[in-house]
Amino acid sequence: MSVAKVLPTISVEGLTGCAGELLVILENLDHLLPYVRIKSFPFAQSRNEDGPVDITFVEGSVSQNHDLEKLTKIRANSRWLVAVGNCATTGCLQKASCQQCSAKSMMQAVYGNDSTMSVLPAQPLEHYVKVDVSLPGCPINATQFLAVTASLLREQLPYITSKPVCLECKMKENPCVLIEKNAPCLGPITAAGCGALCPSVGAACYGCWGVCDEPQIEAMKIILTEKGYDVDEVYSRLKAFGAPEHLFERMNKKAN
């Protein structure tokens, strides 16, 4: 009698987000299938199991009470918890919006006063639970996703760097849109990983992967204001993808 090899298990779950990450994972599932068993992936399959799992990939921010309940349960069941995509790693647009007005007023504006939804100010996963690996992206890069999975299957933590997008632009020998077009490119302070997608087609990087390691946000503000962008616009660009608040405090302090 042959004994079936016990494959490691993975789950893919979504909280509040656009399902972009789930799509990337779904598109690349055939690479993974020989090596893992999918325990739960409600976005892609109808039969899903609860219980302990080796790796859970979680997309989306915690923006509702049931997100939090779900996340707590996921954490308890998962040996490795991987936050995938910017909503999960930084809170992304949702968190940025919550920094401008209250979650409650937003809910009322969208769903009316009678809504019974219970909302929370959007937060990244690590605000509530321990996250083992954070993989930023909007959406995530498939190659990086597979590399992270390969590392975790070997019980190793992946090597994820947060060098700026400028490095990828130069590696691809793109003309610099910040210099040549005076475009409000956030490449210098944004984490690379996308392969400098936007600058490669001549568009400014809008920071969707979140900030790089120790972003020089004050210098970025100086450069952009010199190019004629007003400070409010610089702020809103920088904040859009959930750059941490303390960076802006630092920036304001310098300005005063």
Add this chain to the structure above:
Amino acid sequence: MPENNSQSNCRPDSCVQNNSASRACTPYLPTRAILSKITEMAYDNFLFEFEQIDPIFRSCLPGQFVEIWIPGAGESPISVCSGSVGETLQLLIRKAGRVTKALFNLKPGDWVGLRGPYGHGFPVDLYKGKNVCMIAGGLGVAPLRSVWQYLIEHRRDYGRLTLIYGMKHSDEILFADELIALRHSQKLELFLAAEDVTVCHIANLEIEAGRVTDLLDLAELSTDMQVAICGPPVMYRFAVERLRRLGIADENIWLSLERHMKCGIGKCGHCYIGGKFACQEGPVFQLTELANMHEVIEYPREKIQI
């Protein structure tokens, strides 16, 4: 016009590293070694032993380092911690970074890659006929173990030997059994201190409450001593100040400096220190070499009050 021959004479099959005596073409090619034994030392520090190592590692000198590679995770520079290398190679490794953590998933029989040995170690030849004081802080005791083992192996070539070893907490003591044996053998004078001393779990080892610098006074160092230091960057400033006050000249003080030696062969640039490659010129530097170097925080430029 050069021959339109993109292949050099260095064929892939000649580059396979199975511990055969084949020629390595790329300097980034590790040789395989087999993990044979893991011994827990204290807390997150473990002594790893590797066998079936490439014969090149027998040339390891005290203070040199090797690059250990865990496939999939990456490489990490680790100091040699034994006085000589024979059939096996010992490395003391703390579970700290991503790569070293990956090492802890391995079990005896698994393979790793090794490159090296690299760098300039402590000048044990220059120490000949002289009194030598070794000052270790924390994990810095591992590279210095290679020094004391070497000096004791060649005991007759050296004068008075002193080992000063300081740590944060007395429970963190490494190589305790060996230190006990050393104290009994009287082959070297041993001074131990911990900032935090609880009842030592190792009997027969007196650990003073205090810092390495306090022991320097206790040890009654002579001004002609050669001093070998390895420890956390912050320790160097204080230790060097105290040594100077004790009348020890800068040219007799040797420091092993930690930088991120990624490639080990002077190419990747990560370990540049004041204009030198730590992986090539170092990791052990004579204090006088550091005097005019920037970014060497281990070199005390201004007088500090202790």
Add this chain to the structure above:
Amino acid sequence: MSVSSEKNVQKSFTLPKSDFDQFFTLLAQMGTVYAAVKVSEQSFAFRAVTSAKQIAFDAIRTILPPKKFFYPPSETLITYDKDGIYENEPELEFKVIFGVHPCDLAGLGIMDKIFSSGHADSHYMRQREASFVIGHSCMPDKHCFCQSMGSDCAKSGYDIFLTDIDSDYFIEALTPAGDQFIALAQPILAGATDKDHERNHHFWETRSAAFTNGFNSSNLKVTMEGEWDNKLWDELGERCLSCGSCTPVCPTCYCFDLVDIASLNNDSGSRKREWDSCQFTGFAKVNGDFNFRPTPVDRLKFWYRHKLHGFDDAYADKTCVGCGRCTVSCPSGIDDIVAVVKALQVSSAAKTSEGADA
């Protein structure tokens, strides 16, 4: 000093520009030809070309220097499986690199030295060997200062060199490969006459006089050391984005990161290197998150020093070749090496005269 004044140059030839298409055909017979092409309003890049028409002969500088051909931004060094570890030796395409200016040839010379010394880097060397480099004269723009760095005259690093002398090219061969090519191209070349030599000489004289940018480079080490704490560095640091744009574009920046690529099946994978930059915050970090160069000022000074007077490495000399790429590639405008050096020199001179007064 001009290229032609080198005594060891055996033979010189001329090629009428009108015959360049035939010359190009011969080049293309050796391998893929790479040359500067226009990629945007202001930028050029070395790209594969199939016809001389695609070449931007007037390109002053490309975004990336030709180091990219021998030291690509990302390359696999080793692979492994359950049986062993192997050097990665991909099939190499023979590259014919046309139009490399003197500054970039000097840059290649420095890269050659770094990668060939000590533990020689076989990956770089192999790719370098599988190439034919054609140097090309140029006229400086306002950012060029190769003259100050002593790299305005090509001395090595090329197989043949073309100097633009109006209606013709003045051609010299330096290497055996260059000689072989010249022999092959003999039917379309003419031996250089005294008049041609004169024209060549005239070009280089004119060019030498055309530099508008530069400084006295004799005292760079002393200046850098003496001005290490100049407040100019803090001003530059305020503007520095730590984006690292200055390093990949530099013909002599060679720092890299090593990265493991695990495959999903447990037994195999590879290890590659990728360009890295000393301007990134994590570059000099060691275990325990201790950073030896924590601020942009620290990192910027580190880079400037390496460029202006070098390290005690295999190439223990200044590594700036004056190409001006960092100056035009810095989004903050802080890599104007000429302006920085001049400012430091002014401050240094002021100190000296103060000292003399006292």
